[in-house]
Amino acid sequence: MKQLFESCVTHIENSLQGAEAYTANFKAEESDFVRFNKSSIRQAGSVRQAHLGIDLINGNKHAAGSTTLGADPDTDKAAIDKLINTLREQTAVVPEDPYLLINESDKSNSVVRGKELPQSEQLVQSVLDAGKGRDLVGILASGPVFAGFASSHGQRDWYENRSFHIDWSFYHQLDRAVKTAYAGCTWSDDEFNQQVETAASRIEPLSRESIKVKPGPQRVYLTPAALKNITGMLGWGGFGMRAHKSKQTPLLQMVESNAQLNKLVSIYENAENGVAPSFQSQGFQRPDCIPLIENGLYKNCLVSPRSSLEYETPCNGAYDSEAPVSLEMAGGSLKREEILQKLDTGIWIDNLWYLNYSDRNVCRMTGMTRFATFWVENGEIVAPLEVMRFDETVYRMLGENLIDLTEEREMIIDSNTYNSRSTGSTLLPGALIDDFRFTL
Amino acid sequence: MNVDGIRQRFTETLPACDWATVRYMEEDRNFICVRDDVVQPLDSSLDAGVMVTVSVDGGVGYASTSDLGLSGLQDAAQKAKKWAQLDAQHGLLKKEDAQAPQQSGQYLGPCEKPWSSVSLEDKVNVLRDACERTQAEHIVERMAWLYNTNVKSMLLWDGGEIEQNYSILVPEIRATSNKRASTETRSFGGGRLARQGGLEILDQEGFNEAPERISAEAVELLFAPQCPEGEMDLLLAPDQMVLQIHESIGHPLELDRILGDERNYAGTSFVTMDMFGEFQYGSELLNISFNPSMTNEVASYAFDDNGTPAQKEFLIKNGILLRPLGSSLSQARADLPGVANARACSWKRPPIDRMANLNLESGDNSFDELVAQVEKGVYMESNCSWSIDDSRNKFQFGCERAQLIENGELKGVVRRPNYRGISSSFWRSLKGVGNDVRILGTPNCGKGEPNQLVRVGHATPHALFSNVEVFGGEA
Incomplete structure (x- = not known):
């Protein structure tokens, strides 16, 4: 070739x-x-x-x-x-x-x-x-x-x-x-x-009789695969310079109202740790690591060559979409063997599904649980849970309600094959969250 | 396209097998966009290639290539045969399930004013004008674009061929308004104005009259109150009905989902095979058809990508579920009737069960008559958010704009309208269907492993539902 x-x-x-x-x-x-x-x-x-x-x-x-x-x-x-x-x-x-x-x-x-x-x-x-x-x-x-x-x-x-x-x-x-x-x-x-x-x-555990819980707030553990759906949504305009300047970013409150996420939250575009090419489609090199959010505060946008001239900001190797390709999130202090114990009573969510913004201005997302989702009591998996819809803002789930992130992180290679095989990847911890709002 | 050359090379490279086909597909795509009065980089692309399908001992294998030379087709044919042999050993399907096409034919889509008949300069000027006219106080981003694709496809086999050619146009105008931490966007059609045809669609849809209205509505939303919360009547515009039909009727009726093929990716279905013929999917007003013969609709065709002749069929009649969206292969697997809906997004992917044109048939009521039925409710327009569970049951949708309805009259505008429900019961609350069918379609329906995006048509009038859970944005 x-x-x-x-x-x-x-x-x-x-x-x-x-x-x-x-x-x-x-x-x-x-x-x-x-x-x-x-x-x-x-x-x-x-x-x-x-x-x-x-x-x-x-x-x-x-x-x-x-x-x-x-x-x-x-x-x-x-x-x-x-x-x-x-x-x-x-x-x-x-x-x-x-x-x-x-x-x-x-x-x-x-x-x-x-x-x-x-x-x-x-x-x-x-x-x-x-x-x-x-x-x-x-x-x-x-x-x-x-x-x-x-x-x-x-x-x-x-x-x-x-x-x-x-x-x-x-x-x-x-x-x-x-x-x-x-x-x-x-x-x-x-x-x-x-x-x-x-x-x-x-x-x-999936063979046990399933449990239904009423809509309302629940303590949840999101595996790295489930958290990937959340960060994937954030990538849809959340970190792009054009979305910020045209006020369409779902993180508008961070830009306009100094809103913050939990100090545990640090998100990077880390080309060095990813598997994608080190150059974008106009030949600009992707720097090894760009801090996007650090300790809950917004740091940098991804800037494409066009945005660089339009908004008079140096290009940092972003694609035209200005979406992360090799997103990485810092881990916390929660050890793998302690997850169930710290979850105590709540919902273990292996996967989320079909997320979309229900109020983009405040970064509120809705979506579904999918595949292995379990009801947990006193640190023990009790039974699978029937699928549930959530509707929650990132400011709550990764802000005031974030209890901890796992120490260990998981590298998830993107399995997307639309048109051609993706070279994207995400390195993420799991997240323990309180009062995660279920609605249906 | 040198079809004769491909036909000749196909004949020369045909391996020893039960049957084989070659499907050539070519898309000539054009995209012009003006954003904030600046013409964005033009994008013209040509995507062309073939997929060779080979059946051996009842197994079926696929190989596609953009190398249309003799060696490219030879290589593809040998790979497809290798996969067919492996499929014959370890495949899920019965030997007699997959069949070669039988009937030759042609399809030519409608097009009065071809893309090439208008100069690039004139097309750019139409968009510049539209973009400029969306300018207003509080507007922070303005865009107008035209997407055109010209599709040529040819399915060849020993003894027959099907040729299908058509053009598609997707026009769009968007205005985004902002005041401090509040942003609203209003669009021409929420990206769902995909139609077969040429630039005549701009006049048919009132593209030239739209910019000022879109801009004014985007600003109006900034100052509108939040959509109220509660259970109430819900009147949906065609540009929201597109998504409602698509997600909560189209996808759950795809037979390959019901058969489990999509469980690892696109999902399953709450619909089971024993429901066909008796399940009350909706109220008696619900009539849903698979109609590949609708003029101008984006997924009209005469044959599906397996070569099955396509015709109109009712999937739901008077609210009763009759048949799934299942192609000939799925029909054989499930022993159910179906439709001609084996579709591939391009030459790179094999056909799977897809929606094509999936329509809500016209009702009896004018728009005013539907509004008049509502004591307390909301009228929502233009989808901007969509989410549904993997069995296509629990859904939530959001729209760009809504208006209150009180005592049979349209009232003030409200912003960030959302509603949620459950497919298996939602359609039974359908209490009014308009007589104002609009032909719309979505250009990006995702499904399949490997992933495929196809264009799907939805012709639908306004529709009225009772007792729906409605709510707004964050307080």
Whole structure:
């Protein structure tokens, strides 16, 4: 794939006219996807895709577009020529862009992660073995993901990540299940089997008769996977410079009214600890670590190249969406073995689901419990709980009502495969919260 | 698209198998946006590729590629065959469940004013004008955009082919107002004005008349009181009904969910297979159809992506649940009737059970007649928040704007309106259906592993519900 990327870049450079400049983005994957239901294969297939994006620049005028690539050099050159001609025509028509920021660095870097993975058929067999005697449903994704960047200034970045991701649930019945995942660049039978056995051991409590509790405040423990839904929602405008300046951030009260979260809460965009490329789509490097919230206080926004010029703030390598890609949250002092005891009586929530803002101005979110959610009494799991809806502000759940965060944190690799496999990740603790408001 | 070339290469690369298909799909997408009077970077993209499907010994395998050359298709065919063989050994489905397409045909979507028939300069000027006209005191961000995609698809097999081509337009205008720690946004259609067609949709939907109203309503919301809390009648506009139908009828009726395929991701369903034919899903006023033949609706087609001919079917009639959203494969698995709804978001993904056009049939009441029925209630417009549990039962929705209804008359505007309920009982409280069907659709319905986003159409009139739990934002 790197050869394909380089040949495309050479062709772009040979095609430029006059004062034209460019930036180019390359994305590709060679993935196997196998989905399972009832411990059998439901759909099995492969995807080989490559896309080239070009931003054609002439002074302060520019236009962007992309095309799919095959493997035949002549066909790909013709596709690039067609795209450049379209962009050239558009560039002649559009007005100057006051917020066009070009990275003029010629620094290049290359990151290649993962070596040869086991054959996907072998991974499929491991999943089928894990499902024997159980009701397993989920997906295996495996193979390399590629990204590249090039510009007229000579910058060349390359990223290659060979990885696997098995995301699955063991179902007891109806909506009761234990959801888990095993992901990485190096496969280990022992690690996978340990993950399988840990998940399987948690099915038993799901077989107990379920309990309904009335809507109202409850003490809850959110696992890192459940907390990821909360931080994921915060990422939707919560940390972007544009959302802050246009007053659409869900953290508006932190900006306008000096509202604070609990001092335990520190959130970072930590590219160094993530698995995503170290460069964003316009070639700007992502710094190792950007404090977003520290000790409950708002610190920094994520600033894209456009926002940098629009709001006269230095760009800090954010994508256009200005959303975190490698979010990290600091841990607290709660030890894993003390969680149930400190929860005492309340609700253990493995997963949340389908969150949305019910009042964005005050960062109030609604959502559902999902999969393994248990009623706990006196530090003991009593029974599974029927799904419940919550409606709660972040200022309460991660503010005055946050009791503690776990010392241990969990790295969660994003299993999102919309359009292509995600390279996002989140490093999170679990959270013990008082008076978490359930409404239905 | 060189279809003849793909057909030729397909024939040359066909492996020994029970049957095989190749599905070519091409999307030519264009996005123009003006934000705060600044033209944003234009985005034009071409996404094209094929998916080869091979069946061996009853197993089915898939392989897709953007390499449309002979070696690319050969490689894909061999991979698909390998997966088919593994599926034949370890697959969930019975050997006879998956079948090759049988019937050739064509579909051409409506388009009076193609995207390419208007110059880029003119399109930019339409958006600049719309953006400029949303300017007002307290407005802090203004946006206007047009998204267009031109889709060409071809399903080929030994002995037949289906060609389907159409264009889609999604226009939008947004104005955001702010005063201190309070921000409100009003939009043209909440992003749900997706339709098949060309730029004629702008005139049909009154795009040119909308900017000042959107801006004024965004400012009005800043100073409006919070939506009241309590159980009351709820009148929903079509641009909220889209989400209500989508989440609490569409998704729970997807047969692959009921069969458990989606339990690890999109979820299950409160609907079970024994409910079809007898379950009282809603009041007698509830008539829901799967209608792939609705002109201009965003998911109209003549065949689904497995090649099954598509036609209108009632899923719910007079409130009784009749049939699920299940494609031919799911119908065979569940022994239930269904519809032609095997859909793939692109050439990169295999078809699964999806909504296409899922519509609430017209009722008898005018909008004024619906309002007149309400003693105490709220009228909500334009969805801005949506959440529902994994079996699609407990839901909560929020809207951009609402108006009180008192003694049969529309009253003052209220902000941050929300309501919640339970699907399995909510639709039985339907007490009035309008005669003012509006064709809308959502461009981003997510589901499937690997994940797929598809466009879904919803044509719906206003609808009135009784005794709904309504509430506002944080006090």
